[in-house]
Amino acid sequence: MAIYKKIIALVIAASILATGCTTKAVKEEEKEAVAIENEKKVEKKEIDLQKIKPNEAGQIMVLMYHSIAEPEGEFTRTPENFRKDLQYLYDKGYRPISLKDYVTGNITTKAGYTPIVLTFDDGWQNNFNMIKNEKGDFIIDPDCAVGILEKFHEKHPDFPLEATFFINNNIPFGQEEHLAYKLKYIVEKGMDIGNHTASHINYKNADAKRIQKELGSIVKLVKKYLPDYEVNTHALPFGSRPKDKSLYKYLESGNYDGLDYKNIAILEVGWDPYKSPYHTKFNPLAIHRVRASDLQKYVQGVGMYDWVDRFEKGVRVRYISDGDPEVVTIPEGYKEVIDTAKIGDKKLRTYVLE
DSSP: OHHHHHHHHHHHHHHHHHHHHHHHHHHHHHHHHHHHHHHHHHHTOOOOHHHHOOBTTSBBEEEEEOEEOSSOBTTEEOHHHHHHHHHHHHHTTEEEOOHHHHHHTOOOOOTTOEEEEEEEESOOGGGSOEEEOTTSOEEEOTTSHHHHHHHHHHHOTTSOOOOEEEEOSSOTTSOGGGHHHHHHHHHHTTOEEEEOOSSOOOGGGOOHHHHHHHHHHHHHHHHHHOTTOOOOEEEOGGGOOOSSGGGTHHHHEEEETTEEEEOSEEEOSOSSOBOOTTBTTOOTTSBOOEEOOOOHHHHTTOBHHHHHHHHHHTSSOBOBOOSOTTEEEEEGGGGGGBOHHHHTTSEEEEEOOO
């Protein structure tokens, strides 16, 4: 009996010690959480408005890419030129955000910098290509869009790995054996998959049934591999819309084969920067895009480099972030173009620009 009592006593003692250790560990975790929160508060110190000159009523470029390959063409950007584009944007103070964050106004871009949105249409294999290395193992092609973006982000961590790839149902990114890996990889890395319709249809003469099939098929395809992922952005093929405007509602939402879809953003083919998400006339279902090229025979004065130049000359007003996603900062003269309903719970801050 004495032996049993000793055993029980030891168990109780061990339990007390374990509980004490657990409590101590919890307290340490709580202290660490408080410290992190305090650091965040310190980081959110006031910025010099006259130095930074934030203007979150300004415009944002949604850049449109297609193929990344040789040679350069109207819808093809060479890997070398794509790298040049990224470096140019970086040097000029532009930083990627997700399309979803743009349309919802969740902009966390560092103070003094300008958000941009990177988009790729058609799901070309050269957007995300797998090749074998010397050991015979599959690796990401360093000259494909994903490979280039990752390498640039690795070199410049303050250039977020954000992009949306709009796919069709023609084996997205080619290489069917790697499709599951590619779709999962894109999402796991924080990038996005968008809807470009199953057959790259011209909507001009499409009816309601066809529109829903085109969009619903892509949602169904992606959910096969990513059941919890929501495909809710759409790039219009050819920039087309149905002749019958009453059918526009199916571009936004519908149902196919028992599966619902709803798009929070619809993108045009593009020609110029688009409005701030807080602007009174911002329409997430008709977003303009800009061709990401510097070859004038293709962009004809409305390419990415042209608009960066116009921003710098003041021809257009560039969005400049205040660095605080909970505050919308604008110069006093821009109050009339801000829709307070689109700001939501954010604080509106105005200042006199000297």
